Amino acid sequence: MFGVTILGNNSALPAYNRHPTAQIISLNDQLLLIDCGEGTQMQMNLYKIKRSRINHIFISHLHGDHYFGLPGLITSYGLLGRVTDLHLYAPAPLKDILDMQLNVASTILPYKLHFHFLEKEEIIVDEDKFSVECFKVFHRIDCWGFLFREKKSPRKINIEATTRHNVPVELFKQLKEGRDVMVNDNLIKNEDLTFANRPPKSYAFCADTIYTESLSEKVKAIDLLYHEATYLKDKAEKAASRFHSTGEQAAMLAKLSNVKKLLIGHFSSSYETLDEFLTEAQAVFPNTQLALEGQTFII
Amino acid sequence: MFGVTILGNNSALPAYNRHPTAQIISLNDQLLLIDCGEGTQMQMNLYKIKRSRINHIFISHLHGDHYFGLPGLITSYGLLGRVTDLHLYAPAPLKDILDMQLNVASTILPYKLHFHFLEKEEIIVDEDKFSVECFKVFHRIDCWGFLFREKKSPRKINIEATTRHNVPVELFKQLKEGRDVMVNDNLIKNEDLTFANRPPKSYAFCADTIYTESLSEKVKAIDLLYHEATYLKDKAEKAASRFHSTGEQAAMLAKLSNVKKLLIGHFSSSYETLDEFLTEAQAVFPNTQLALEGQTFII
Numbered sequence: 080m081f082g083v084t085i086l087g088n089n090s091a092l093p094a095y096n097r098h099p100t101a102q103i104i105s106l107n108d109q110l111l112l113i114d115c116g117e118g119t120q121m122q123m124n125l126y127k128i129k130r131s132r133i134n135h136i137f138i139s140h141l142h143g144d145h146y147f148g149l150p151g152l153i154t155s156y157g158l159l160g161r162v163t164d165l166h167l168y169a170p171a172p173l174k175d176i177l178d179m180q181l182n183v184a185s186t187i188l189p190y191k192l193h194f195h196f197l198e199k200e201e202i203i204v205d206e207d208k209f210s211v212e213c214f215k216v217f218h219r220i221d222c223w224g225f226l227f228r229e230k231k232s233p234r235k236i237n238i239e240a241t242t243r244h245n246v247p248v249e250l251f252k253q254l255k256e257g258r259d260v261m262v263n264d265n266l267i268k269n270e271d272l273t274f275a276n277r278p279p280k281s282y283a284f285c286a287d288t289i290y291t292e293s294l295s296e297k298v299k300a301i302d303l304l305y306h307e308a309t310y311l312k313d314k315a316e317k318a319a320s321r322f323h324s325t326g327e328q329a330a331m332l333a334k335l336s337n338v339k340k341l342l343i344g345h346f347s348s349s350y351e352t353l354d355e356f357l358t359e360a361q362a363v364f365p366n367t368q369l370a371l372e373g374q375t376f377i378i
Numbered sequence: 379m380f381g382v383t384i385l386g387n388n389s390a391l392p393a394y395n396r397h398p399t400a401q402i403i404s405l406n407d408q409l410l411l412i413d414c415g416e417g418t419q420m421q422m423n424l425y426k427i428k429r430s431r432i433n434h435i436f437i438s439h440l441h442g443d444h445y446f447g448l449p450g451l452i453t454s455y456g457l458l459g460r461v462t463d464l465h466l467y468a469p470a471p472l473k474d475i476l477d478m479q480l481n482v483a484s485t486i487l488p489y490k491l492h493f494h495f496l497e498k499e500e501i502i503v504d505e506d507k508f509s510v511e512c513f514k515v516f517h518r519i520d521c522w523g524f525l526f527r528e529k530k531s532p533r534k535i536n537i538e539a540t541t542r543h544n545v546p547v548e549l550f551k552q553l554k555e556g557r558d559v560m561v562n563d564n565l566i567k568n569e570d571l572t573f574a575n576r577p578p579k580s581y582a583f584c585a586d587t588i589y590t591e592s593l594s595e596k597v598k599a600i601d602l603l604y605h606e607a608t609y610l611k612d613k614a615e616k617a618a619s620r621f622h623s624t625g626e627q628a629a630m631l632a633k634l635s636n637v638k639k640l641l642i643g644h645f646s647s648s649y650e651t652l653d654e655f656l657t658e659a660q661a662v663f664p665n666t667q668l669a670l671e672g673q674t675f676i677i
Binding site: 091092093094098099117120121124142143148151154158170172175176179180183220 | 419440447450454
């Protein structure tokens with residue numbers, strides 16, 4: 080399973096029971112947290128997120144609605160007796176803030192918190208089954224997007240076929256890697272002995288950003304794009320002045336980048352209902368959905 | 379009206395939909411905020427607290443469950459266009475933390491935030507109708523309680539009586555101050571011309587503290603005492619080791635101090651239900667209530 084669960088979809092001012100930004104990526108049995116607005120740990124309780132499975136936290140930028148829930152989460156992990164290392168990817172000044180908060184509280188965490196500073200566009204996590212890359216987006220302050228890519232899964236052995244062809248177990252590794260094999264001087268094609276796994280999927284989180292076509296290079300042809308849509312298109316000027324985007328602009332980027340599906344969020348608290356965001360975006364890019372809290376989107 | 383509304387009654391780890399500490403004091407048309415755990419601004423939305431009426435915020439100590447909601451509240455006031463001065467009473471290091479958080483976000487507040495450092499036991503607010511005094515409590519780190527006292531209200535003119543005695547309006551000021559007056563060479567007693575207002579009330583918030591009889595001096599004979607009760611009495615040792623109190627100890631202090639009523643809160647997340655706290659405290663001090671979220675207690 081590769082999916083994203085929305086814990087917060089509102090912009091800075093919490094309203095209409097919408098919360099500041101936080102998203103959970105499920106990747107097999109691991110969870111990754113993107114941004115951690117105030118109240119994220121309560122949202123985790125509400126939506127029964129197994130927080131102990133989170134080992135990587137990504138903070139896009141240091142506006143409060145994207146990290147004011149982090150000190151509480153980090154402290155709670157301590158109270159819960161966490162011992163597993165926790166990796167935090169964030170702009171550097173966050174370390175000073177957290178250090179100061181832990182110091183004044185005389186808190187010593189029972190686990191190791193590793194800070195990884197976001198400084199240039201690069202791969203920041205490279206695990207067996209997935210990678211995470213950070214890329215610059217364009218906001219009022221230093222701000223980062225994150226691109227999550229599954230890695231190509233090994234092919235699955237077709238046991239019926241390998242038995243029929245008397246393929247020795249020693250060759251299974253080559254088969255999984257997609258190579259053809261020699262059995263009793265016969266070359267057997269890989270696709271006759273294995274099944275393809277589903278193709279690897281990708282998700283991009285574009286954080287807070289002004290609309291810019293330059294982002295399309297970064298997110299070209301991915302499976303699911305999350306793009307902020309703080310305002311409706313009639314407020315495009317206001318959006319730009321605050322380095323935010325509109326629903327229509329999010330859809331324009333999705334179309335331009337030829338992504339499979341678009342998710343929009345970070346709605347301004349000036350909107351009580353969200354229908355118009357969907358209408359406006361779908362007019363440009365039909366396969367759009369609202370990032371509703373508590374909902375999980377399979378990638 | 380002088381009352382206290384509970385926004386959070388849980389200790390550090392949010393659980394069972396209970397939130398970290400925050401209380402709203404209503405004093406006539408003013409609101410005062412005591413502590414501001416994570417999620418306090420969302421609790422204000424839920425319980426329809428008119429946050430614009432808050433001009434004074436008191437932070438007892440710098441454990442996160444008592445202030446991690448403050449940066450969000452302060453930022454939200456900015457987004458809401460607040461211009462009224464805001465007074466913050468807190469241990470000094472909080473200023474550095476907030477300054478750093480505002481700096482990295484490039485946030486300039488549109489209102490003036492006045493820091494008042496808690497350094498010694500003294501009156502920290504002295505207004506026409508009430509005063510607030512801070513006093514030391516005994517916790518793992520520097521920690522303060524707050525004592526809110528209404529001031530004696532002027533007596534109310536009995537218009538029927540003043541008319542009957544032909545008392546000139548010029549003497550009303552003296553009457554309100556409780557003085558007798560001379561009318562046509564007759565001394566008329568104040569109580570014949572005025573009504574008494576209700577006696578001034580008092581509320582003490584004892585923050586997080588180990589049980590100590592020495593606190594009773596501070597809160598002697600007040601109308602409503604809030605005392606923490608993190609654990610039940612069978613965990614008295616654990617409570618003391620963490621500089622917290624039990625339900626029974628809160629009641630012992632209430633009894634010793636001869637207060638009129640006791641409110642207990644700051645319940646550990648290890649307790650799903652709270653009934654036993656009430657039973658245990660009422661056995662010692664019958665006029666005890668649980669500080670339940672959303673509930674307002676008239677003082």
